Amino acid sequence: MIEILTIGGLLVAWSRKSAMFASLAIALYLLGLVLRNQQLVTVAVVLLSFLTWAAFRTTNADVSSSGRRLEDENATGGIALQNLVALRKLSSARVFEDGEIDVSIRIQNKSNLSKVLEVRDRVPEVMRIKKGANYVLMELGPQRETEIAYTIEAPLRGFYTIGPVCIRIQDTFGLFHNEREIHLYDDFLVFPKMEDIKDALIKSRVPKIFTGAVNIRNPGEGSNFYNLREYVPGDAMKKVNWKATARSGGKLMVNEFERDAVSDIILLVDSRSVSETGPVSRNSLVYSTRAAASLAQYFLSRRDSVGVVVYGDEIVSVDRDTGKKQLYVILTKLAGAMAKGNTPLKVVTNRILPHINRGSPIIILSPLEDDPTIIDAVRDLRSRNFDVTILSPSSLEFEFDARRLDRTGYELLKTERDILMSELRGLGANVMDWEPDMLLNTALSGARGF
């Protein structure tokens, strides 16, 4: 995670103050000449001298005012930040939403001159500085180094980059400044927040050959008692129920257990452009990804096999698998889900249906907006005996809460949405209108009719 700097672009700038000084000096100089007034000319000369000296003092071998950009240059000579070195260290490269990352930057001055520097480590806009500061004004002595430490809070999932480090040197009067970027970048990943789910009440109707943690009410190798039956040759003696045998009048009775099975759970996450309707931190996509992450964690902990399909401008899928590694694969995909495109649900279901076992539970996380194929797609799934659960974070609620939608518009759109949901319920899908702030557990229970 430690990187050494590379050299960045160059920016030479006049401040508003220096521009005003220069304009005033020129105006007074010209006016003085026209009016033949030595006082005005003298003031102008002093102002110009003041500016020139400040410009001279601002000049720095590292952040030089040569006026050339790095792209036009071979990064040699006065352009290079030869004497300033930056190293950054992150406490973690992967966090969950609302998690914190400690960042420390070490700035080394390898020259023999003391430097007054403004250092700003560029942090993604959505991040919040929790502790310390990413913007430091310092006086760094010759052959000295210093460390800047700060903590950022990551409120939203996604792939993020910290950097570049902007170094600015300005004269003491704030007239001119020269800026350089040290192209030092560190990437980190923010996974969607997960909620504990007690019991999602979703299980497959079709058993798989491997045993798992979910009980499907079919006799087989499992842990829960299912029935008693007569002994048949080959049954293990440990299965013999001696009490029942005694009661049955000599017939050897054995315990039969429910068969535990692994379910294939498919999570469909709608990441079309429409799913980002609403405020940045409260929209359908944010809620969908959090729900998908929570469900994936829950099912994987039950040793189910979980697959995820994220559809927006393209269909991105994570093949079904089990285990902790699968959870991180899913979380990474969910972290990178971008609201783009308008792929209809029908196209998604057509693509994935041949690859899913019949009867597998399918959980659709979608705002159910702007897609005329939803009814067809769900009908198709239901006709093939798939257990369909739809969790629909309502963008109307987000918009209405953010006061971007008036009451009339809200009511109208809500009516349309209710009609669509009723239709989907009529097809046998478990549908839940997931309102903001409602716990995922509650929403799931609502969807399953509990």
Next chain:
Amino acid sequence: MVEQKSDTSHLYDGKTVRSSAPSRKKAAGRMKGSTEIPKDAIPEVHVPSVIESFFGGPIVTKTKFLPPDRVVQTLQMSAAIMLTLLSIVTFTVTPVSGTAWFWLSNAINQPGIGALIHLSLIAIGFIGGMYGIFQREQRAILISYVVLILVTIRFAGSKVEFGIDLLPDGEISQKLLLISYALFLVMYIELTSGIIRFSMLDKSIRTGEVYVMNVKKITRQYYRSLMITPLIAGLVALLTLMINLIIPTIVGLLGSDATATRLAESVELTSVYGVALGTAVVFMIVASAFAVNLPVRIAQMRENSGK
């Protein structure tokens, strides 16, 4: 009898949990009949004024500052002293003759009014400046700049004239007084802008937006610059103002005494155009230093020395 609650709000922090659609009948009952746009639906839009559009933003920003810290207080005191000196020097070096108000008052045969306006302008500049310094009011400071520059604008000959007759007649002392006036003005502008800058910095530090390491060293450097820069600027200004003495001296050294004497007595060199010539010469030298990238070369040399 206490009415039993039928919803689930008591279970979910006051949030009613529904698995079915909300009652539109209920909502319809709450709906208003008017088509009026809700007040909060209209965003606040700031339409920039003509001046703001021209300068790309407000000339002076409205900023609320925290109580001044030690650095700001020191700067306030320095600025106040500088303003006092500037006002006195302005009064001494700028006679009322040649100003627009002098011409107007003479036109109405009331020459006293011109002097009164002149004094009032200096007083406004002083009082406005003092108010601006201690209240950190940028508008008042800006007004004082404008007024104190305005009083010096007058139609006059090239000869330096003073408002007080008691002042020295010698050319060098006159020029030194002129330079000190210009330096006081520039220093006043710098110190007042320093007050605002350091107040903003102090606010940023206290709100945690920026962290400053070695504050004392940074402020010490600023104070040092406040000492050195005016000296340099004054020296350059002195060179340009003394061009009518420097050029004849150089010519004299080269051997042509007659030409040197003629140059020293020439009206052009002693007038404001001589100063213009001096400015051109000095700043041409400075420009060529920048053109050959001399500052960067010097900085590189200093940084790499001893390596």
